Amino acid sequence: MIWLSGKELARERRKVLRQKLELLPQPLCLAVILVGNNPASEIYVTAKERAAKKAGLHSRVLRLPEDTSANALTLLIDGLNQNPGVHGVLLQLPLPPHLDMARHLQEIDPQKDVDGFHPVNVGKMTLGLPALTPCTPLGIMHLIRHYQIPLEGKNVAVVGKSNIVGRPMAQLLMHAGATVTICHSLTAHLPEHLRNADIIISAAGSPDLIGPECLGRPVYLIDVGINRLADGAVCGDMQTQNLATHPHCLGLTPVPGGVGPMTIQVLLENPLYAGSGSRIDQTLPLHP
C-alpha cells in the first residue's frame, strides 16, 4: 500500500509553476470573488490566497456583503472580464440563496474561467477539446498519472455526480480510456458497484461511506470527501484506518493532504491557460 500524497505532488508542481511564472513578462493575477460570510468559504479563500502567494501568483480577493444584488455582482464580474490585468476569475461557491449561481458562472469570460464551470468550458472538455478544466478532477488526473496508476481499460467507480467533481471526473477518465461507473445517492447496492472497480474515487461528502465491504479486488482509493465531524475533526468519505491495512488496498489518498492540495495547485496553474495570446504556456499539459 502506498499513500498517494497530493501534498508532495502539489509541492513539486508548485516549484515548476513558480519557475514558469517568473519567466512571464508580468505577474499573473487571479481574482477571487467572495460574497457573504460563509465560514467554510472564508477558510478556502484564505488557503487559496496563501497558496497563490507561495507560487508567485498575484491574487485579489474581492469581498462583497451578503446582500449584494445580482446586478452589482454582474457589474463586478464584467469589470474583471474587461480588465487586462486580471487573468483568472473565480466565483467562490456557494452564493447566498438570493443569487443565481448558473447565471453568474455564465457571466465569467470563458477564457478567464479558472474553475472550468462555464458551459463553454464544460462542453469543450466533454468533447475532448482544449478547455479550462475543473480543478479537483484535473488534480486527481495528475495524481493518477504521477503514481503511474493505469487507466486504459480499467474499471473506475466515481461516487457523486456533481458538476464540480463527479461529472467532469467521469469525462476525463473516459478520455483516458477507462470504463466508468458513476454512482450517487440514488444508487442501489453501492458496495456491489465498487467491488468491481480498479479505482474508486469518492466525492460523496459522506463520512465513512466506504469501508472494507466495498473492496472486491486490488484497488486504488481516492478520497475527495472533506467532512467536518461534530468534534471539529476532518475526515473523508473512506474509512481510512480500516482500508489502509486492507489486503486489497494498493494505494490511498490521505485526508487531509491528498486531493485537497492538488485542487488548489490546479487552480494556481489554470491562469497559465487563460486567455488566448502568447501567455498560454503549452508546456504544462492541460489534460495530463
Next chain:
Amino acid sequence: MIWLSGKELARERRKVLRQKLELLPQPLCLAVILVGNNPASEIYVTAKERAAKKAGLHSRVLRLPEDTSANALTLLIDGLNQNPGVHGVLLQLPLPPHLDMARHLQEIDPQKDVDGFHPVNVGKMTLGLPALTPCTPLGIMHLIRHYQIPLEGKNVAVVGKSNIVGRPMAQLLMHAGATVTICHSLTAHLPEHLRNADIIISAAGSPDLIGPECLGRPVYLIDVGINRLADGAVCGDMQTQNLATHPHCLGLTPVPGGVGPMTIQVLLENPLYAGSGSRIDQTLPLHP
C-alpha cells in the same frame, strides 16, 4: 417481452408536432448542409427531408462539392446563422477529411444548433440547464418515458462513448437518477458489466456484439447500432432473434423501427426550441 417501437412513438409525436407547427405564424425552416457524396449521408439526408415534409417543416438541403474549402463552408454557415428565415442548421457528418469537424460545428449559432453538438449546448446539457440536446439520446429518453421504464436508482449500461450518442446519453440518464456505466472498445469483460444492468443501451456499431451471455437479470435492451452487412442487410448491435425470446428480456427496440425514427423525430422537434424569442414552444418538454 414488448417491442419498444420507435416507429410508432415517432408517428404519435409527429402528429402533435404537426399541430404545433400549424399554429406558428410562419413555417419553421431546417437547413441541412451536405458536403461531398458519402452514400450513407445521402440516405440519411433524404430520410430527414422526407420526414420534415411529412411533419410540415420546411427543409433546405444545401449540397456542396467534396472539395469545398473550409472558408467557403464557414461563409455558408455564417449566412445561415444570420438568416432569420432559417431556424435550425445541421451539418451532416462525416465531413470530407480536409475539413475540421470541431471547427465547423462551433461555427453554428448555438441557438440554431439542432444537433446539439456545439460546446455551449453540450456544456449546458451536462450542467442540467436548458439546451438543444443531441437527437439520438433525447429520442431514447422519450422512448424510455413512453414505455414507463423506470430510471431512478436503476443500473444503466451504455456501450459506446461517442460525443453523438454515448456521452450525452450518460448525462441525460444521470440527470434522471440512474447509475450509469459507460463501456466502450477498451472495456475489459463487457458481458460482466452488462449483466448488472437493468437497461442496456448499445451504440457500439458492432453487429451481434450483445448476446444472451450479457443478460444477467430482467433487462430492457435499446439498440442504437445500424450496421450494414456484406449482403446489404441491416442489423443492430444486439442479437435480436436470440434476445427477443430470452427469459430476462423485458423489452427490445427493433432495428430498423426502433431508435432510428426517434432520432429523426427529435431532429424535427428541436427547431421549435431554437432561437430565444416567442418561437420557443415550451409545451413540448425539452428534457422529457
